[in-house]
Amino acid sequence: MKRMMIEVENLTKTYTSGQRTISVLNNISLAIEEGQMVALLGPSGSGKTTLLHLLGLVDVPTSGTIRLNSHDLSSTSRDNLRRNLVGYVFQHFYLLPQFSALYNVCVPQIPVKSASQLETTAKELLDRVGLEDRIHHLPSELSGGEQQRVAIARALIHAPKILLCDEPTGNLDIQTRDSILELICELKNEEGLTIVIATHDPEVAAQCDVQVEIRNGKLSSYSPLSQQ
Numbered sequence: 579m580k581r582m583m584i585e586v587e588n589l590t591k592t593y594t595s596g597q598r599t600i601s602v603l604n605n606i607s608l609a610i611e612e613g614q615m616v617a618l619l620g621p622s623g624s625g626k627t628t629l630l631h632l633l634g635l636v637d638v639p640t641s642g643t644i645r646l647n648s649h650d651l652s653s654t655s656r657d658n659l660r661r662n663l664v665g666y667v668f669q670h671f672y673l674l675p676q677f678s679a680l681y682n683v684c685v686p687q688i689p690v691k692s693a694s695q696l697e698t699t700a701k702e703l704l705d706r707v708g709l710e711d712r713i714h715h716l717p718s719e720l721s722g723g724e725q726q727r728v729a730i731a732r733a734l735i736h737a738p739k740i741l742l743c744d745e746p747t748g749n750l751d752i753q754t755r756d757s758i759l760e761l762i763c764e765l766k767n768e769e770g771l772t773i774v775i776a777t778h779d780p781e782v783a784a785q786c787d788v789q790v791e792i793r794n795g796k797l798s799s800y801s802p803l804s805q806q
């Protein structure tokens with residue numbers, strides 16, 4: 579039996595803005611096996627990024643529990659788990675504009691490892707994502723698809739077990755989308771990563787093992803084929 583990599587129980591997230599309270603996630607439960615690739619769908623504003631932030635330990639839930647790789651977050655250091663277990667690909671790449679692709683990939687681990695140790699791993703990762711001849715380019719000298727590849731390499735610098743991708747193909751043309759999707763599928767098949775992808779794209783969802791949708795704060799299963 580496969581082990582569970584992500585377990586979420588009765589998760590609730592409420593934002594307070596001035597006098598207003600916005601209930602975004604309402605009692606969500608979800609279990610994702612190790613090595614599974616899950617599409618997270620839902621209309622704009624439904625809470626996909628919010629849920630990814632909670633799974634990535636970037637934000638804390640209002641109530642409910644999250645277990646990653648069988649670690650109960652209440653008893654383990656969140657920072658430690660985030661640093662070791664989770665890689666995050668942000669919606670708008672968030673590369674540092676003044677630094678090369680190579681340095682951008684190293685950045686998250688600079689406080690932890692020496693530059694020479696990181697450079698070797700970062701070069702291997704840039705090679706892995708097909709950018710071996712772009713390592714000294716600045717983000718402004720890269721195409722959108724290449725910037726996304728750098729962002730994926732950066733998310734892998736600490737060899738995470740879980741990869742969370744927020745709209746990884748949202749700003750890309752169809753061909754570039756397909757190549758990024760192929761890369762993400764390779765990471766699942768060859769490295770055994772557990773992957774959650776927030777997406778609006780039924781084609782991306784169709785490549786995933788499981789599809790779930792957030793609607794009105796609740797999670798339900800979803801069939802991408804019925805939407806085409």
Ligand SMILES: Nc1ncnc2c1ncn2[C@@H]1O[C@H](COP(=O)(O)OP(=O)(O)OP(=O)(O)O)[C@@H](O)[C@H]1O
Binds near residue numbers: 595623628
């Ligand atoms: N820090 C915050 N404070 C108050 N409200 C917030 C905050 N962050 C998100 N929200 C609200 O929570 C809801 C869910 O936002 P979220 O970004 O998770 O949606 P999403 O499904 O990822 O949207 P999109 O597909 O457009 O990226 C939105 O109504 C948003 O306005």
